[in-house]
Amino acid sequence: MAEHAVVIGAGIVGAACAASLARLGHRVTVIEAGPVGGGATAAGMGHLVVMDDSPAQLALTSRSLELWAELAPRLPVAADYRTCGTLWVASDAEELAGILPKQAAYRTAGRAAGVLDAAELARIEPELRGGLCGGLRVPGDGVVYAPVAARFLLEHSGAALVRARVVNLAERKVRLDNGQTLAAEWVVVAGGAGASELLPDLPLRSRQGHLLITERGGPQVRHQLIELGYLKSAHASDADSVAFNVQPRPSGQLLIGSSRQFGRVSKEPDWPLLRRMLARAADYLPGLRRASALRIWTGQRSATPDHLPIIGPHPDRPGIYLALGHEGLGITAALGTAEVLAADLGGPASPLSAHDFGLRRFERQAVHA
Amino acid sequence: MPELVLTVEGQPLRVPAGISVLAALQGAAHWSLRRSLSGQRRGALCGMGTCFECRARVDGVLVRTCLIPVQPGMTVELLE
Amino acid sequence: MTALETDLLIIGAGPAGLSAALSAAQGGAAVLLADLGPGPGGQIWRGAKASDGGESGTLLRGVQRQPNITALYGAQVALSERGPQGGHAVQFSTPQGPRRVLAQKIILASGATERFLPFPGWTLPGVVGAGGLQAMVKSGLDVRGARVLVAGSGPLLLAVAAGMRAAGAEVVGVAEQASPTRLLGFGLAAQRGGKVGEAAKLLWALRGVPYWPATYPVEASGGERLTQVELGGLTRRTLECDWLAAGFGLVPDTRLAALFGCALEGGAVKVGAWQQTSQPGIYAAGELTGIGGVDKARLEGSMAGYTATGQVERLRDLPTQLEQARHFQASLSRSFALRPSLRTLPAAGTLICRCEDVPHAALQACPSWTEAKLQTRCGMGTCQGRVCGPAAETLYGWTFTGVRPPLLPLPLADLLGE
Structure with missing residues (x-):
């Protein structure tokens, strides 16, 4: 039976959810105060990457990449979808030792992953500095320009877009700042970092990141390059951290990341941290020093304590569903997230339903901790 | 007026001292300074450092030629 | 990278920045005056020298005589961050590499840019700004014998046409998009503003040059560069020319102010009665606070220079003079308002x-x-x-x-x- 669903947020996750619900035959209204795909969707890199931090993350990201590959032929050219692959780079013996288990994990998820020795690494990415130990090449990973993808998903879903801000969330009712109240069987909150204003009790924290895009004409790389120490530095602690993460854009520009910082809200760059981030990138890619910075910006990742998103019904709020807290993986995981959500709302079963993305898991984790 | 010599696209070019590199290029009929993304010819537009259309490599560095005075021995390479 | 330290950093060495530097330096403060051009003067006084007559020469001689003013030319702000001891650490790009300036206070005098409006063919080499062509000629472009069509809007067009003629170009005409009735309004305002002499000089310099009101370029064409322009509006004709100098008024250059987090209002930097911006210790003077010409820029520059260095006793009748300069400007923007049909070009x-x-x-x-x-x-x-x-x-x-x-x-x- 067709129901009315309201999706709050027209970022990549909200757009993907709207598209999935509309495909089930539901009537969908998307609420967005800002531009479509203008929040974390625009601030992020648009890296489509399989990550193996946990079995659930591996399942979600690898399934999502299958869904991206299915969607790709229909995406507009401006969505810049490419399967450039990810190259995980090992700089020392410890990181090199992590390659084989990582390769094994990817293979269990059905994702190809090839080990490279130092010479092969230098051959396929000659801009990398000498002295690196090797790498893991994941050819099915890719990149996408997410604001265009979000708009495409939204426009082709047939969902209605209402430009407004949600001021109140009640049972099966959404009140907007334009005075309108929408009744809906289901309300899906896909508001990224903004969701905390509507549901302050969610276990979300904003984690700021910096990105820099270069002008065309700098050094060229073929793969998205990440240091294998990425997860170590990304999730090790609450301290500010940087990691080498460089992406070739189809335009010939490079996106340079990454940094992680809790509790910083200023949109201005944190210059000392940015310099640390760039110094790390230039350490791996010395030619970057010759590249020109075109723009630098910051963005907020909405993170949960276990770095996995929250997907599914709100346990205490009937009719409210959550699709948020993706940290740095919202673009990668958007399509898998929408599949999990749709399975909850009358859609076909998802292979991901075997994993626990529900809000309740944090209570259980607290008990066991 | 004193003159000086610079090298533009490998050719020596004698120009009055004190003029901009852009004026030197225009004096040698280099009206088109770069190709746009879609391949169109582009020349200088604003003359004051705003539009970045007049960029060229001067002594290896990408600069806005309208902002740089000519110097003896300068080497200018067009992006075109 | 070593840093230059100064009490007051002034960014922009046009009429506003030069006036600000002179006023501030009179109180003894160390002043660093930076500009992206190769010398002082900004756009309006491009290439000005201390030996020149008139206002620009007087001001430049005054600035040169102040030992506590240091000039940094060819320098454009790239970024700014908090200074190690408070204040601001501003990084400039120069042809000689990056320069870092530590300043307690800043006066922004970044001026204006020209508004370009797109029409078919506007990207051809040979189609340039009106102020743009003037700047190129002042920097050494030889236009002797070249056919120049001047188009767009604003009092700048006449000055550019006169400048091109003086440089030996053949000015084939001036197309002004504003209607004759609006232009009459401007003429009356110019009379009240004491600008009759300037206007008469321009008109004499342009005798014999066709002036087409309510007319604008609708298409530029040519092969590798511009060869002809089609005009539309009140006067419809196609003209052969080598340059189309087209500018549709000036726009306050607010980017620098936005970088420093200063509030904007109506497309200009918002300032208080003493030229202070919304950011403590940062002042703004000249075109970036609203297009207003040389007189307004100089007065605002002086005001900012005095207030930034605590010399309030020197302000005297500056506020009254500024009031008059701004009043003249209001009539200017009414007279040269852009017609809606330009949006269909x-x-x-x-x-x-x-x-x-x-x-x-x-x-x-x-x-x-x-x-x-x-x-x-x-x-x-x-x-x-x-x-x-x-x-x-x-x-x-x-x-x-x-x-x-x-x-x-x-x-x-x-x-x-x-």
Whole structure:
């Protein structure tokens, strides 16, 4: 039976959810105060990457990449979808030792992953500095320009877009700042970092990141390059951290990341941290020093304590569903997230339903901790 | 007026001292300074450092030629 | 990278910046005066020398006599961060590499840029700004014997046409988009503002040059460069020419102020009665607070220079003089308001963003500047929206937002401070 669903947020996750619900035959209204795909969707890199931090993350990201590959032929050219692959780079013996288990994990998820020795690494990415130990090449990973993808998903879903801000969330009712109240069987909150204003009790924290895009004409790389120490530095602690993460854009520009910082809200760059981030990138890619910075910006990742998103019904709020807290993986995981959500709302079963993305898991984790 | 010599696209070019590199290029009929993304010819537009259309490599560095005075021995390479 | 330290950093060495430097230095403060051009003068006094007669020469001699003013030319602000002992650490790009300036207070005097409006063919080499062609000629472009058509809007057009004629060009005509009745209003205001002498001089210099009101370029064409221009509006004709100098008024250059977080209002930097911006210790003077010409710029510069250095006793009748200068300016913007039909000049395929080659048709579908940037890359290229931003404001009614550092493409080595 067709129901009315309201999706709050027209970022990549909200757009993907709207598209999935509309495909089930539901009537969908998307609420967005800002531009479509203008929040974390625009601030992020648009890296489509399989990550193996946990079995659930591996399942979600690898399934999502299958869904991206299915969607790709229909995406507009401006969505810049490419399967450039990810190259995980090992700089020392410890990181090199992590390659084989990582390769094994990817293979269990059905994702190809090839080990490279130092010479092969230098051959396929000659801009990398000498002295690196090797790498893991994941050819099915890719990149996408997410604001265009979000708009495409939204426009082709047939969902209605209402430009407004949600001021109140009640049972099966959404009140907007334009005075309108929408009744809906289901309300899906896909508001990224903004969701905390509507549901302050969610276990979300904003984690700021910096990105820099270069002008065309700098050094060229073929793969998205990440240091294998990425997860170590990304999730090790609450301290500010940087990691080498460089992406070739189809335009010939490079996106340079990454940094992680809790509790910083200023949109201005944190210059000392940015310099640390760039110094790390230039350490791996010395030619970057010759590249020109075109723009630098910051963005907020909405993170949960276990770095996995929250997907599914709100346990205490009937009719409210959550699709948020993706940290740095919202673009990668958007399509898998929408599949999990749709399975909850009358859609076909998802292979991901075997994993626990529900809000309740944090209570259980607290008990066991 | 004193003159000086610079090298533009490998050719020596004698120009009055004190003029901009852009004026030197225009004096040698280099009206088109770069190709746009879609391949169109582009020349200088604003003359004051705003539009970045007049960029060229001067002594290896990408600069806005309208902002740089000519110097003896300068080497200018067009992006075109 | 070693840092230069100063009490007061003044960014922009046009009439406002020079006046500010002189006023501030009189109180004994150490002043650093920076400009992206190769020398002082800004756009209006480009190439000015201390030996010149008139206001510019007097001001330059005054600035030269102050030992506590240091000048830094060829320097453009790339970024700014908090200084190690408070204040600001401003990084400049110069042809000699990056320079870092530590300043307690800052006066922004970044002036204005020209508004370019797109029409079919406007991207051809040979189609330039009106102020743009004037700047190129002052920097050494030889236009002797060249045919120049001047078009667009504003009092600048006449000055440019006269300048081109003086430089030996054949001015084939001046097309002003404003209607004759509005221009009459400007003439009356000029009389009241004591500008009759200037206007008479310009008209005499331009005797014999056709002047077409309510007329504007509708298409430029040529092969490798411009050969002809079609005019539309009140006077419709096609003219052969070598240069089309087209400028549709001036736009306050607010990017620098936006980088420092200063509040803007109506497209200009918002300032208080003493030229202070919304950011403590940062002042603004000249065209970036609202297009107003040399007199307003000089007065605001003096005011900012005195207030930034605590010399309030020297302000005297500056506020009254400023009031008059601003009043004249209000009539100027009414007289040269852009006619709505200019919005219909671009064809579907006419490029609006010259850096990323984004056509009009792609932008018409967008509801805002931010959405256009995200969906089409408009304004995301090398000039960062300096050209297409003001054009889009006129064409689509968008407000330009989102200035991001650095203010110009910056080598990563410079950013790293290596």
